[in-house]
Amino acid sequence: MKALKNSFAHVSAGREISPWGVLIAVVLATLAGMALTASAQAPKRTVIRAGRVLNVRTGELRANQAIVIEGDKISQIAPSSEVTAAAGDATIDLPDATLLPGLIDMHTHLTFDLNSLGYQGLSISTAREALHGARNARRTLDAGFTTVRNLGAKNYADIALRDAINDGDVVGPRIVASGPALGITGGHCDENLLPPAFHFEGEGVADGVEGVQHKVREVIKYGAEVIKICATGGVLSKGDDPNASQYTLEEMKAIVADAHRLGRRVAAHAHGAEGVRWASEAGVDSIEHGHLMDDAAVATLKKNGTYLVPTLFLGEYMEKNMDRSDVPEFSKQKMRDVIAAMRKNTGKAFAAGVKVAFGTDAAVYPHGLNAGEFHVYVQLGMTPLAAIQTATINASDLLGSKYLVGTLEPGRWADVIAVDSDPTKDVTILEHVKFVMKGGTVYKNDYSKR
Ligand SMILES: [Zn+2]
Structure with a gap:
């Protein structure tokens, strides 16, 4: 977004006013405007389709769940069958993993x-x-x-x-x-x-x-x-x-x-x-x-x-x-x-x-x-x-409540980790975390290496 704003400013400030320059400026300005509007309305969406998601409040383990992330926050958690990824969404498939909050x-x-x-x-x-x-x-x-x-x-x-x-x-x-x-x-x-x-x-x-x-x-x-x-x-x-x-x-x-x-x-x-x-x-x-x-x-x-x-x-x-x-x-x-x-x-x-x-x-x-x-x-x-x-x-x-961490719930930061099996059965599986997302960005994904 910063880059777009900069290029827009640069074009507007250009002193050469040839017809081509005007046309390019108009096209770029329009594109930049569209992109800015689009990004303002809809931050980047990522859909994680998970084998299982652990609710750390209740211990409930739900199979085949989708976590929808918009920007750096979770917007929805629902059965995968109820969530369709739209064009432009990033998707991450973790069918064999158990997900829990970072x-x-x-x-x-x-x-x-x-x-x-x-x-x-x-x-x-x-x-x-x-x-x-x-x-x-x-x-x-x-x-x-x-x-x-x-x-x-x-x-x-x-x-x-x-x-x-x-x-x-x-x-x-x-x-x-x-x-x-x-x-x-x-x-x-x-x-x-x-x-x-x-x-x-x-x-x-x-x-x-x-x-x-x-x-x-x-x-x-x-x-x-x-x-x-x-x-x-x-x-x-x-x-x-x-x-x-x-x-x-x-x-x-x-x-x-x-x-x-x-x-x-x-x-x-x-x-x-x-x-x-x-x-x-x-x-x-x-x-x-x-x-x-x-x-x-x-x-x-x-x-x-x-x-x-x-x-x-x-x-x-x-x-x-x-x-x-x-x-x-x-x-x-x-x-x-x-x-x-x-x-x-x-x-x-x-x-x-x-x-x-x-x-x-x-x-x-x-x-x-x-x-x-x-x-x-x-x-x-x-x-x-x-x-x-x-x-x-x-x-x-x-x-304290200003830190939106600790659960996978809509409105919380998208801090998500994944392991192979159910940590409520054997907590030592948490010594082998294979997937790490913080604020909607993936920092580690050993599942994608296979
Ligand atoms: Zn100390």
């Missing part, structure tokens, strides 16, 4: 990798991290994740990556990005690897009520769509304790008040029980990890309706690969302690009916393996459908 990972770090953690990470520039992010964004999209929350990146590399994807410069999922995570001086979201002479401070460091208010406003100023905070110590940081709370209740209340007033949700990294309780009582929207919760913390999440984003597959991955990774020894010891407790505590939260949204912390293991998280939820007592709901309708609920 998956959502609520906790990624696309600009980080395993080698960004620990001392090695100090040598990587932000520009290089953004380019890692471009590679990891593609891997994540290819794995069927059409939307991610990116919770923490250096120097707004995540915001730049989001913008590059939205501008069509780079291929990747929709990104809801936080920019730098807020944290206390010396806490999990500061940087404690360098000695005092460097006077280095993490970009998200903010202390006290006034300090955190300023920082929330600052990260929003530079593009944050969600606020990430560190409520307790963490595993991959030096000199802090995952069990110890870091932000005070008052600081977190101030963060939540400003974030919500400015239309942003708050995600709190929290392992230890006190930090989980305080963050939930302060009104944060999700607890990330929650691995060292006690019964009172679980009860608090349940009472307040706070989402838990469990990030469990990293435990399974690290148990197998810890010795080969570059993670520093002080982190490895904390990791062993947390891994030993994470499944039991998360299982209690599942049993208590705490709301769960899917999240992985991808970067602590290779990007693109995100769907490995599903089978852990099933091992801890969820049905496969409930596990799928964490990455679709629950994640969508936690993101």
Whole structure:
């Protein structure tokens, strides 16, 4: 459309007025006008004819369905026999596939990798991290994740990556990005690897009520769509304790008040029980990890309706690969302690009916393996459908209603993935996504290769 408008403007502005020039100008103007009118009235239509479509709300699997897409949104889902493709429609036939909405990972770090953690990470520039992010964004999209929350990146590399994807410069999922995570001086979201002479401070460091208010406003100023905070110590940081709370209740209340007033949700990294309780009582929207919760913390999440984003597959991955990774020894010891407790505590939260949204912390293991998280939820007592709901309708609920993701319904963005068989029977099939569409554009179609 942009090209047509430009050529139209160019012709109109032409100074040579020969009869041929006039004729050409009239014809081009007419054609351009027709094309503009046509595209204004009817955006590009695509019809996907699918073997089966999964309704992720109900678990119902319907055979021989057609999904009609106009522009970047779904306009209709109906039995294939009732939908006729018009001339000019693109058609995609997936007779052997099961379709479901694009998956959502609520906790990624696309600009980080395993080698960004620990001392090695100090040598990587932000520009290089953004380019890692471009590679990891593609891997994540290819794995069927059409939307991610990116919770923490250096120097707004995540915001730049989001913008590059939205501008069509780079291929990747929709990104809801936080920019730098807020944290206390010396806490999990500061940087404690360098000695005092460097006077280095993490970009998200903010202390006290006034300090955190300023920082929330600052990260929003530079593009944050969600606020990430560190409520307790963490595993991959030096000199802090995952069990110890870091932000005070008052600081977190101030963060939540400003974030919500400015239309942003708050995600709190929290392992230890006190930090989980305080963050939930302060009104944060999700607890990330929650691995060292006690019964009172679980009860608090349940009472307040706070989402838990469990990030469990990293435990399974690290148990197998810890010795080969570059993670520093002080982190490895904390990791062993947390891994030993994470499944039991998360299982209690599942049993208590705490709301769960899917999240992985991808970067602590290779990007693109995100769907490995599903089978852990099933091992801890969820049905496969409930596990799928964490990455679709629950994640969508936690993101907020302005993001039209999580279901295949008219009016939602056309984010569609396909697998060979029914994921409500075996959720591990989601580790083998063969078709990915985001916003009506196909990014992967292994079915067309046969
Ligand atoms: Zn994380």
